[in-house]
Amino acid sequence: MPTLNHTGVSHTVFHLLGIPGLEEQHMWISIPFCISYVIALLGNSLLIFIILTKRSLHEPMYLFLCMLAGADVVLSTCTVPQALAIFWFHNEEISLDRCIAQVFFLSSIFISESGILLVMALDRYIAICYPLRYTTILTHALIGKIGVTIFLRSYCVVFPMIFLLKRLTFCRSNILENTICEHIGLAKYSCDDIRVNIWYGFFVLMSTVILDVMLICVSYMLILHAVFRMPSQDARNKALKTCGSHVCVIILFYGPGIFSALAHRFGRHISPHIHVLLANVCILTPPMLNPIIYGIKTKQIRDQVTHILLSKKI
Numbered sequence: 001m002p003t004l005n006h007t008g009v010s011h012t013v014f015h016l017l018g019i020p021g022l023e024e025q026h027m028w029i030s031i032p033f034c035i036s037y038v039i040a041l042l043g044n045s046l047l048i049f050i051i052l053t054k055r056s057l058h059e060p061m062y063l064f065l066c067m068l069a070g071a072d073v074v075l076s077t078c079t080v081p082q083a084l085a086i087f088w089f090h091n092e093e094i095s096l097d098r099c100i101a102q103v104f105f106l107s108s109i110f111i112s113e114s115g116i117l118l119v120m121a122l123d124r125y126i127a128i129c130y131p132l133r134y135t136t137i138l139t140h141a142l143i144g145k146i147g148v149t150i151f152l153r154s155y156c157v158v159f160p161m162i163f164l165l166k167r168l169t170f171c172r173s174n175i176l177e178n179t180i181c182e183h184i185g186l187a188k189y190s191c192d193d194i195r196v197n198i199w200y201g202f203f204v205l206m207s208t209v210i211l212d213v214m215l216i217c218v219s220y221m222l223i224l225h226a227v228f229r230m231p232s233q234d235a236r237n238k239a240l241k242t243c244g245s246h247v248c249v250i251i252l253f254y255g256p257g258i259f260s261a262l263a264h265r266f267g268r269h270i271s272p273h274i275h276v277l278l279a280n281v282c283i284l285t286p287p288m289l290n291p292i293i294y295g296i297k298t299k300q301i302r303d304q305v306t307h308i309l310l311s312k313k314i
Helices: 023-053 060-089 096-129 131-137 140-166 183-187 195-227 233-266 272-297 299-313
Strands: 013-016 093-095
Touching (some): 023 299, 060 096, 060 140, 096 140, 096 183, 096 195, 096 233, 183 195, 195 233, 272 299
């Protein structure tokens, strides 16, 4: 049984409880977790395969979608297998180094996805406002540079978190009431002053995710301005339809996160298991539903999926 408190001793091993207060229901909770992970893995892998193998889909919009699908696979794989190990095998133990590594990868992938959603919004802006110059502006070389920049940005801003966590002495409880390791969620178990961690976490949030949201809003304001200046109703409908999938994914990605943040800020009397479930919804839902949304709303992808399924039956 893990010890609850060792004053003056820095823990090197922690124990993840899973969903606190719902330990008896872990087996049932694991069912939607497992289904969501399988759907996310198969759906995003299928998207990546279709986009990479079909030359007709080697357009900027689909290449950015391929990046998003790859990030979704990594995001769900960093979290769900660990949660299932807790639910099924009571494998709660995690080393401090592995916990910090999970904080790094989760934070960097989350920021990367936010950056990808931003460039997808810019992609829609260029496609609608400069349709004749679309392919000359967004060349494959530029898309590659954008992809490298997105991932470098996320890794560079998250990397200092490793040292901010490594400097701390974890002498409080070594039991984490969660299925995953989070930056501040881990830091609060330290006996040291964590104000630097809090302020740096706030800086990272404001300089990446919040900035991305603001730029996405600006992009769509410009898109709407351009759309409503179009002379034809059909042209307006077609332009708005091309943005439909992306808007759904944006809401799906940022919506649960905003709701979870508000719950943490104002829901002081909400049970801990609700906060943990909300955090997991933020991680599980986008990777599972993103390929479904694009599969339903994007004709080219829908046609390719149908072709693959029919060819398998034959």
